[in-house]
Amino acid sequence: MKKSFLAIGIMLACVTTMSAQKLITRTAQLSFDATAKGSPENITAVNNEVANIIDLESGNLVFQVLIKSFKFERALMQEHFNENYMESDKYPKADFSGKIMNMDAVDFKKDGNYKCQVEGKLTIHGVTKTVKVLGAIAVKGGDIKLTAKFTVSIKDYNVEIPGVVADKISKTASISLESNPVKK
Secondary structure: OHHHHHHHHHHHHHHHHHHHOEEEEEEEEEEEEEEOOOOOOOOEEEEEEEEEEEEOOOOEEEEEEEHHHOEOOOHHHHHHHHHHHOOOOOOOEEEEEEEEOOHHHOOOOOOEEEEEEEEEEEEEOOEEEEEEEEEEEEEEOOEEEEEEEEEEEOHHHOOOOOHHHOOOEEEEEEEEEEEOOEEO
């Protein structure tokens, strides 16, 4: 009986240790700007419901974005984005699965600002591409903040832009990401 309790205690300690090395959030922020130069309208949106998990030991990262959670300044833009461009009923999410390639340059136990190189698979509109992104990790008082800015080519992900609005929408979207994952 004592051996059973000891074995269960050891397993719980191992699970607690393993889960303490992973951080998670469901409130990361992802925004994009796809405004063409000279466009009279801003083609921008923000999504504050992005899920993110990071494994502090391996450097593995996962982000998942529900397309319908992007908010635009005008409801009609949001409707067109979901129905005509992103086809969010058919492709309800976008995701990224990758790894921090220079984990040796990041000390999650020491306050500081660290540049990081992330490589992985980005899936948007049903199309998966390998991407490399430069980002930053800020550690302060045990809290961690991940940030990145990068661009994606809209046509690389088979998003069709009708000719009638082609002069308003850029061929690339500038993406900004901010995440504050915590231990769960």
